[in-house]
Amino acid sequence: MSRSSMPAEALQEAQVVAAHGRHLFILDAHGLRHAARVFGRGTQVVCGDRVTCRRDEQHDIWHVLEALPRRSAIYRSDAQGRPELVAANIDLLVVVTAAVPEPDWFVIDRYLAAAASAPARALLVHNKSDLPSDERMEAELAHYQRSGYPLLRCSTRTGAGLEELRTELSRHASLLVGQSGVGKSSLLQALVPDSQARVGELMRDRDGRHTTTATSLHGLPGGGELLDSPGVRDFAPAPERLAPPSLGFIEIDSLQHPCRFSDCRHLEEPGCAVRAAVETGQMTARRYESYRRLRRLYDDHLRRVRNAPR
Ligand SMILES: Nc1nc2c(ncn2[C@@H]2O[C@H](COP(=O)(O)OP(=O)(O)OP(=O)(O)O)[C@@H](O)[C@H]2O)c(=O)[nH]1
Ligand SMILES: [Mg+2]
Ligand SMILES: [Zn+2]
Known part of the structure; x- marks a missing residue:
């Protein structure tokens, strides 16, 4: 791995091209790959992140200081x-x-x-x-x-x-x-x-x-x-990132008629367009069951947030 000619203290921008926990590889502006570590405890840095970093001359490793704003x-x-x-x-x-x-x-x-x-x-x-x-x-x-x-x-x-x-x-x-x-x-x-x-x-x-x-x-x-990315046995999205009323289910997003209540959770509510879509086969019973499971996760999360001490 070739060394950069930048002074040790200079901050640079780089892209994270591999991540395993806090162990990273970054690609610098010259297209060179370096081993790097996340510096500081609270910082979450993952593959695809653009970051600011600095080289630690003494230990021949790069320190990633923070992630730049993410588009997704x-x-x-x-x-x-x-x-x-x-x-x-x-x-x-x-x-x-x-x-x-x-x-x-x-x-x-x-x-x-x-x-x-x-x-x-x-x-x-x-x-x-x-x-x-x-x-x-x-x-x-x-x-x-x-x-x-x-x-x-x-x-x-x-x-x-x-x-x-x-x-x-x-x-x-x-x-x-x-x-x-x-x-x-x-x-x-x-x-x-x-x-x-x-x-x-x-x-x-x-x-x-x-x-x-x-x-x-x-x-x-x-x-x-x-x-x-590594294969998984299970995966659940972070509930606080999900957005009602569809939680990301495309059949619900593309419904032609809305539910009777604008805050419908599509569970037991009367006039629910999602349950109607299951009746007509526009959404399968299996996908609807999948929605209900995710909705449970989402509602558990809402309950936790409401009960959290302020
Ligand atoms: N029959 C068949 N086998 C395939 C095909 N593509 C991959 N495989 C085989 O499937 C097995 C797993 O392939 P990988 O590419 O390692 O799978 P992966 O999704 O990266 O697995 P993880 O890294 O554990 O998440 C290997 O034995 C491959 O040879 C394919 O198109 N047809
Ligand atoms: Mg693999
Ligand atoms: Zn509904």
């Missing part, structure tokens, strides 16, 4: 229900599914809600299109598409759909998310061939296979940036 941010709930940043300055959240491992559709829905609150557009990518799929899977995918989520089918094995994906991703910052093993890193590798060499240090063996353990950012050959 993906948050999740931590175990205590507090918001935890996942990635910053994302335009497009790419939610990856596959026939194997079997999708948890409720996790997919919660990612889509997190995208809406970021704010970021969402794209569903059904990878491993070389594998057979079943009726249930096709019905779920068809419903997302009918509701207005764009869907691409890809295979890193056969190359199917990769050109379309490349076009969708060009000139934006996109984050790959989804369950472990759906093929996020394989998609990254297909689109940015030299990416694995640079993230070797961020992979760990999982039963003889590689699994991603840190979020990393890569320049796309045609312009734009692609971020890879």
Whole structure:
């Protein structure tokens, strides 16, 4: 790694291109990559952040002092229900599914809600299109598409759909998310061939296979940036980032007639247009159940805020 010629104390701007907790890699204005640490306890810094930083000559490490204002941010709930940043300055959240491992559709829905609150557009990518799929899977995918989520089918094995994906991703910052093993890193590798060499240090063996353990950012050959992230078993957006009345459910956003009450929670209220949409099949019972679960999280959060000592 080459040293910068800047004086040690000078503040510089850089971009976070890999993050594993407080351990970071940053890209400076000259395109050089440096190991860095977050300086100061209260600061949350994640991949995609633009930051101010300073080099510590003595220990040959960079200190990241603060993140610059973000144009968008993906948050999740931590175990205590507090918001935890996942990635910053994302335009497009790419939610990856596959026939194997079997999708948890409720996790997919919660990612889509997190995208809406970021704010970021969402794209569903059904990878491993070389594998057979079943009726249930096709019905779920068809419903997302009918509701207005764009869907691409890809295979890193056969190359199917990769050109379309490349076009969708060009000139934006996109984050790959989804369950472990759906093929996020394989998609990254297909689109940015030299990416694995640079993230070797961020992979760990999982039963003889590689699994991603840190979020990393890569320049796309045609312009734009692609971020890879570790697979998850579960995901919940940070409730305080969600906005009623839809909480980010596209079917609710696109209802033609509003509910009778403007503050309708779409649970038991009379004249609820969302329940009517479930009756007519505009929203599936499964997606509605997903909404109800997220609404419970959101209401728990509101209750906590109201009861908190001032
Ligand atoms: N059949 C098939 N297998 C694929 C495809 N893409 C990836 N795989 C395989 O799926 C497995 C997991 O791929 P990864 O790219 O590591 O998945 P990941 O989503 O990055 O997983 P984590 O890093 O653990 O979150 C590997 O064995 C890949 O070879 C595909 O299009 N078709
Ligand atoms: Mg991976
Ligand atoms: Zn309603």
